[in-house]
Amino acid sequence: xxxxxxxxxxxxxxxxxxxxxxxxxxxxxxxxxxxxxxxxxxxxxxxxxxxxxxxxxxxxxxxxxxxxxxxxxxxxxxxxxxxxxxxxxxxxxxxxxxxxxxxxxxxxxxxxxxxxxxxxxxxxxx
Numbered sequence: 404x405x406x407x408x409x410x411x412x413x414x415x416x417x418x419x420x421x422x423x424x425x426x427x428x429x430x431x432x433x434x435x436x437x438x439x440x441x442x443x444x445x446x447x448x449x450x451x452x453x454x455x456x457x458x459x460x461x462x463x464x465x466x467x468x469x470x471x472x473x474x475x476x477x478x479x480x481x482x483x484x485x486x487x488x489x490x491x492x493x494x495x496x497x498x499x500x501x502x503x504x505x506x507x508x509x510x511x512x513x514x515x516x517x518x519x520x521x522x523x524x525x526x527x528x529x
Contacts, residue, residue, distance in 0.1 A: 415515055417461050417476060420465075426440075428516055437452050438451045440450060448465070478510075478522050479523040479525050500514065512524055
């Protein structure tokens with residue numbers, strides 16, 4: 404069996420059409436931290452945001468033109484109480500999906516960022 408020196412997932416990229424608007428959404432609306440905001444060329448920036456205390460960040464990758472309604476990122480965020488988190492997001496104007504409850508599966512819901520990128524929020528299991 405091969406071995407690896409990979410130790411963690413550091414950053415996951417998400418395409419956005421307006422990096423400043425994306426920062427406002429992730430930081431001001433969701434409450435994430437802006438961990439990095441650095442120019443990488445005269446017209447481009449590398450921006451990373453993350454929930455407080457998280458080891459994995461989300462890079463807000465600038466794209467030219469529309470993002471075609473976003474993408475299903477497959478990214479799942481963990482919360483202690485999915486229903487409370489969903490209600491809080493909805494109260495802040497975030498487009499959230501229904502709270503899903505299935506036998507044997509933790510409660511969860513979806514939300515979309517302003518570019519239509521879909522994320523999932525799953526209740527932590529103790």
